[in-house]
Amino acid sequence: MKITGIIAEYNPFHNGHAYQIRAAGENGATHIVCAMSGNFTQRGDVAIMDKIARTRCALANGADLVLELPVAYALGNAGIFAKGGIETLLATGCLDALHFGSECGDTEPLRRTAAAIEHLEAVGAVDKKQGAQMRRQALLDNGYAAEAALMDTPNNLLAVEYMLALRSAYSHVLPETVKRAGSQHDSRLVADEFCSASQLRRIIQADPAVAEGYAPKETLDILADCKLNGRAPVTLSALDRAILSRLRMVEPAYLARIAGVSEGLENRLYEAIRQGRSFDEICNAVKTKRYPLSRIRRILLCAAIGITAKDQEGSPAYIRVLGQNQRGNEILRVMRQTAKLPVILRTSDMATVSERGKRLFRLENLATDLYTMAYEPMGTCGMEYTANLYRFTKGDGYEQ
Numbered sequence: 001m002k003i004t005g006i007i008a009e010y011n012p013f014h015n016g017h018a019y020q021i022r023a024a025g026e027n028g029a030t031h032i033v034c035a036m037s038g039n040f041t042q043r044g045d046v047a048i049m050d051k052i053a054r055t056r057c058a059l060a061n062g063a064d065l066v067l068e069l070p071v072a073y074a075l076g077n078a079g080i081f082a083k084g085g086i087e088t089l090l091a092t093g094c095l096d097a098l099h100f101g102s103e104c105g106d107t108e109p110l111r112r113t114a115a116a117i118e119h120l121e122a123v124g125a126v127d128k129k130q131g132a133q134m135r136r137q138a139l140l141d142n143g144y145a146a147e148a149a150l151m152d153t154p155n156n157l158l159a160v161e162y163m164l165a166l167r168s169a170y171s172h173v174l175p176e177t178v179k180r181a182g183s184q185h186d187s188r189l190v191a192d193e194f195c196s197a198s199q200l201r202r203i204i205q206a207d208p209a210v211a212e213g214y215a216p217k218e219t220l221d222i223l224a225d226c227k228l229n230g231r232a233p234v235t236l237s238a239l240d241r242a243i244l245s246r247l248r249m250v251e252p253a254y255l256a257r258i259a260g261v262s263e264g265l266e267n268r269l270y271e272a273i274r275q276g277r278s279f280d281e282i283c284n285a286v287k288t289k290r291y292p293l294s295r296i297r298r299i300l301l302c303a304a305i306g307i308t309a310k311d312q313e314g315s316p317a318y319i320r321v322l323g324q325n326q327r328g329n330e331i332l333r334v335m336r337q338t339a340k341l342p343v344i345l346r347t348s349d350m351a352t353v354s355e356r357g358k359r360l361f362r363l364e365n366l367a368t369d370l371y372t373m374a375y376e377p378m379g380t381c382g383m384e385y386t387a388n389l390y391r392f393t394k395g396d397g398y399e400q
Contacts, residue, residue, distance in 0.1 A: 003331060004029035004097040004176070007069070007085030007162070009037040011047045011201070012223065013057035014215045016101075016181055016194050021062035023178040024099040031327050033065040033092065034058055035085040037074035038364065039371040040305075042081045044297025046239065046371060048201050049232045053222050055323040056390055060218035065328035067092075068320040070360045071367045072311040075298050076259065078132040080312050082161035083168075088316050090169055093338030094331065097174040100162055103153040105179025107163075110156065113139070113147040114163035131295070132157050155180050205233055230376035238374035240279050246304045246370075247273045247282070259312045260299040265291065269299065305367050317357030320344040323390035347385045 004024045010017060021032055036058065038051040047054065055066045073084025089095050102110065117135050120126045126138035132151065139148035151157045163175060181194050195203070195214045203211045204223065211220060226232035236243075250273075255266035268286055276282035282300060287293045302308075319341050324332065335343055342352045350361050365384045372379025 001030050001330075001334075002028050002096045003031045003033060003092075003094050003334075004099050005089035005092075005095050005173075006032060006034045006063070006099050007036075007082070007089070008034055008058075009041050009047070009074075009197070010034075010054045010058055011037070011041055011197050012049060012204070012215060013054060013061060013219045014195070014197060014200050016196075017058075018061050018216055019181050019194070020099065020101055020178055024097075024176070025062070027097070027099065027176050029097065029099070031065070031331050032063050033067065033089065033095070033328075033331055034063045035067050035069045035088045036322065037069050038071050038367065040071055040075055040301060040367055042074060042076070042078070042298075044075070044294050044299075044301055046234050046236050046374065048204065048234055049223060049226050050234070050371070051322060052387055052390060053226050053232070056222050057216070057219045059323055059325050059328075059390065060222075061216050065324045065331045066322045068322050068364075070316055070320075071305065071364055072259070072307050072360055073316070075302050075305075075307060076312050077295065077298070078158050078161045079164070080259075082158060082165045084316060086162060086165035086169065086171075088319060090171055090173065091316065091319055091339060091341040092331070092335050093340050094334045095173050097176050098162060098166065099176045099178070100155075100159050101180040102155045102159040102177045103180055104150060104156055105177060107175050107177050109146075109150055110159050110163050110175070110177065113144075113150050113160050114167060116144045116147045117160070117164060118167065132161060133292075201233070205235070234371065234374045236279060239370065242370060242373045243279055243300070243304045244273075244276070244282075247300065250303060255303060257308045257310075258299060259302045259307045259309045260295055261309070265299075269296075269303075304370060305363060307363055311359065311363065314356055316341065317360055318342045318344050318350070318353045 006020065006024065008017065024032060036051065036054065039047050041047055051068065058066050067088055069084050069088060073080055076084065089098065104110065116139060120138050120142060121128050125142055126135055136148050136151040151160060159177060166173060166175060200211060200214055223232055252266045252270045255261055255269050272282045272285040276285060279300065283293055283296045286296045319339060321344065342349065344350060350358065368384040369381050372383050
């Protein structure tokens with residue numbers, strides 16, 4: 001039994017994701033466990049389908065157990081996102097390998113880059129709390145040109161963050177990488193049957209029929225089912241007024257505590273919120289070379305939900321299961337003996353978690369209550385408490 005972990009968003013699950021899971025199997029994985037973002041994603045956006053629908057897609061295409069990456073980490077920078085995913089997977093206590101995509105397709109240069117960053121942190125040339133781009137610049141400034149160049153591409157950059165998180169945890173989990181197939185992250189290009197998740201979302205919103213060549217049938221069927229029920233495609237623009245109504249109620253002191261805010265940025269945010277008439281208008285008013293658009297989007301969503309810097313500083317406090325198949329049940333049986341955190345199979349299990357865990361789940365509820373305002377008809381409050389995990393057996397359909 002070899003249990004391999006994958007950190008993902010599956011927004012939506014496409015052919016490249018299926019390719020990665022197959023590659024993990026070719027590396028000897030017998031069981032695949034995924035730590036997946038919930039209803040909000042790391043680029044500062046909403047997921048096109050809710051987390052249970054995306055769990056169904058993953059289980060239909062090779063994943064065995066899907067765990068939730070709490071929203072506090074899903075809306076963090078690359079380092080926080082990686083930390084949350086790694087610590088969630090390591091908390092299972094039974095992970096043998098971590099599998100991820102990269103542009104270089106080789107763990108050795110990624111390991112060297114992570115080691116170089118650790119060295120620069122040790123000598124004070126870069127702060128651990130600084131973002132990935134600041135780390136890249138520090139590498140360049142200190143003679144690590146090849147390592148800095150490696151971080152020019154998004155999947156390499158995230159892969160280095162995974163390596164750093166594993167090293168920080170003194171983990172013996174084996175890192176494995178596969179060379180990313182097809183177009184780059186956020187690219188508008190397509191290559192054979194592969195396209196980026198960003199481009200696939202654009203295709204789905206423009207003409208879903210065109211998406212058939214770039215995503216598994218199960219993804220498109222589940223998307224069609226969600227669309228029929230008014231639950232997809234979810235877009236941030238559908239939440240524009242809901243988000244602005246929340247942001248217009250806050251003061252600079254509140255913004256100063258929000259995750260990602262530093263160096264007086266709360267004042268710039270506050271003025272933009274007072275003047276802005278849309279989410280995008282606020283973002284564009286605040287963004288600079290120092291504060292890129294993705295960071296501003298994450299900050300504003302964190303502000304709307306209430307995610308503070310303190311919420312992102314600690315470690316995950318529970319392992320929440322979103323869905324599993326029969327092999328996933330086998331992983332869960334092992335986890336009964338090995339898990340280092342409470343395993344949450346139903347919302348009533350949250351009674352067993354720490355105060356921090358209750359806080360993180362409260363944020364999850366707030367995030368879902370906001371997200372479901374984009375449904376048609378609008379979702380009610382508390383849907384996080386009523387949504388059950390999915391159990392999937394290939395050939396037998398879906399069971400809730």
